[in-house]
Amino acid sequence: MTVVGSVGVLLAAIDAGKIEEDTADEWLSWWIDDIGYDVPYRTISEYR
Numbered sequence: 001m002t003v004v005g006s007v008g009v010l011l012a013a014i015d016a017g018k019i020e021e022d023t024a025d026e027w028l029s030w031w032i033d034d035i036g037y038d039v040p041y042r043t044i045s046e047y048r
Helices: 005-015 021-035
Strands: none
Touching (some): 005 021
16 A cells, blocks of 8 residues: 555655654654644554
């Protein structure tokens, strides 16, 4: 499955070696908890 949008950007950044998966998880958690971002999964590994 191809993931697009903000989560897709995080996945692409991990794959390109720009950020670590732990960092992406922190950002995703912040988006969900603090700004109300609505996604089906809370961790990047669940999108793989």
